Amino acid sequence: MTDSVNRRTAASQKRRRxxxxxxxxxxxxxxxxxxxADIAREADVPVGNVYYYFKTKDELVRAALSEHSAHLDELTAALEQLPDPLDRLKALVEAWVGRRDTAARRGCPTGTLAVELDKRADGDLDAEAGAVIRRLLDWAAGQFRxxxxxxxxxLALTLVAGYQGMSLLANALRDPDVMTREGGRLLSWLDSLRGA
Structure with missing residues (x-):
């Protein structure tokens, strides 16, 4: 490999981190x-390097939203391997419940970011966060369809609202069991739709 290819690879890995x-x-x-500096420390990158890749904090927020979107794409791609759409939806709920400890500590990554960004007077980052949630709604609607x-x-709105609500309450109460209980209710609700 040439030095320029090695530098590009290293730069790409640093940006990814x-x-x-x-x-x-x-x-x-x-x-x-x-x-x-917090982000640089977490990525194990000198703080001065951050400015090479991201000029502002808003650019880093956009990158984080892109990361959330990529995680959603990975999750839904994995769920698409299941043959039955109802099983896909139930596996989605089970994945949410599987992250109950994180939800109890910090809430939903995208949902909490969307709420926080909405409170800012400037920019359109709140709409970008909403677009990630919209992707989840569209995917879920496709399963119901x-x-x-x-x-x-x-139905998709009811499902995602249920998730956002249980995530918010688990966080507010610092109680991961909220996710377990409410996730169970969502699973029962999904099962009831099969006969509807």
Whole structure:
């Protein structure tokens, strides 16, 4: 390999580490409390290097949103391997419940970021966070549509609202069992739709 290829590879890996670190730190600390130095430390990158890849904190927030979107794509791609759309939806709920400890400590990564960004007076990052949630809604609606159920968009909204609600309450109460209990209710609700 040439030196220029090695440098490009190293730069790509550094940017990737910064993006992943931004997603983690912003979820843990929130946008306002997070500094570029926090993200650099988490990524094990000198703070001066951060500015080479991201000129502003907003650019890092965009990168974190991109990371959340990529995680959603990975999850839904894995769920698509299941042959039955109802099983896909139930596996989604089980994945949410599987992250109950994280939800109890910090809430939903994308949902909490969307709420925090909405409170800012400037920019359009809140809409970008909403777009990630919209992707989840669209995917879930597609599953309900494939099941042939009426009002698939409304059912998707009910499902995602249930997740956001249980995530918020688990966080507010610092109680991961909220996720377990409410996840069980969502699973029962999904099972009831099969006969609808």
């Amino acid at each position: 910064l993006t992943a670190a931004a997603a983690r730190v912003l979820h843990e600390q929130g946008v306002e409390r997070t500094t570029l 494939e099941l042939g159920l009426p009002d698939p968009d409304g």
